[in-house]
């Protein structure tokens with residue numbers, strides 16, 4: 001399997017190479033040259049498989065023999081060992097044909113564990129084989145950092161540096177990162193905001209000469225293809241549990257960078273009978289405006305109760321545009337460069353029609369989010385986190401066929417967002433899951449560093 005850039009001017013890569021790469025050299029994102037196809041008979045034959053077995057079926061064609069079967073099987077199996085529920089991704093029924101897929105049973109209580117537990121092990125395996133060491137550098141506003149740290153803390157060939165904005169992430173989120181005391185894990189509290197963190201990371205990627213000979217930076221955000229790939233699995237797993245391929249299933253996905261829902265789109269292209277795919281956004285609604293009004297223009301960032309979706313521009317949408325424009329890389333390059341220089345992006349008639357046939361969309365503000373958390377708790381004594389509540393509301397607003405099961409992806413555990421829960425329901429507090437009960441008594445380690453690229457580079461050098 002070859003991987004190609006959405007902008008058409010970077011070399012195509014093998015699977016292992018694409019795992020070690022972030023952005024393509026032409027500024028594009030890597031996608032598989034073609035998608036594996038599964039027939040209804042084949043999907044039906046997977047009905048008795050558990051999550052790990054199914055993951056291997058879905059992932060193997062993308063790896064395409066580059067990693068021997070037994071090794072890939074071991075990597076996949078170990079990736080889900082840290083989950084606290086034997087179903088890995090359990091379905092919970094909320095109402096008639098309405099389901100929640102709990103993707104928060106992993107070590108850091110958010111769906112990002114599905115991809116990052118896998119990516120950490122995959123990286124370590126590939127690097128071991130190549131006798132190579134890399135440096136992971138990432139910025140986080142909360143969930144990505146802890147999931148990446150948990151995923152890579154045991155990697156012998158990876159040193160990690162995760163920047164978070166000093167005093168601007170929640171206590172739970174910070175402690176999930178800073179109480180991991182492994183030698184290769186370095187938490188940096190930057191004296192700046194999240195944008196400052198991202199700018200420093202981008203600048204470091206652009207000029208890596210500060211690194212020792214032979215080292216390179218690797219990205220762990222969802223521009224990394226392996227993350228998207230691992231997320232395709234739970235669409236298959238949940239749809240089969242609800243009767244696919246004989247029965248269609250719909251999904252509503254709380255969306256920020258468009259990684260998670262893009263995985264759902266790929267599952268559909270690979271043969272899963274998905275009916276609706278709902279893009280659910282908070283008030284940072286660029287994707288909803290794009291689908292509903294062909295308005296893909298930047299607006300100032302708003303801080304919401306669902307911080308993991310506080311994103312101005314969704315990086316993975318470029319992968320979607322590539323398909324909507326029939327893989328015309330030259331057109332994508334032109335559009336993306338125009339957008340970067342400040343133009344609003346306007347989709348062609350044909351591609352907008354395709355997008356609307358594939359996706360419904362909805363945007364949900366903070367007040368409605370709180371209302372939904374309150375209502376669902378009153379109706380079912382089930383506690384939604386704010387991101388999941390947004391997905392549920394968008395699903396209710398857009399669902400066209402009530403005979404098709406609608407699955408709302410629960411992307412985080414409510415205990416990660418106690419403030420929002422307290423605002424939604426009086427006197428409500430949420431306990432951390434059992435394995436994290438001692439989070440607030442564990443030792444922390446992090447370095448507070450000024451908002452200067454040179455200071456960050458010097459710190460990294462001193463820790464390698």
Ligand SMILES: *Cc1c(COP(=O)(O)O)cnc(C)c1O
Pocket residue numbers: 110111112143144222254255256257258259260261308309387411412
């Ligand atoms: C990252 C995240 C999202 C957004 O996922 P994308 O793949 O960026 O669209 C939604 N909810 C939670 C809790 C997250 O951590």
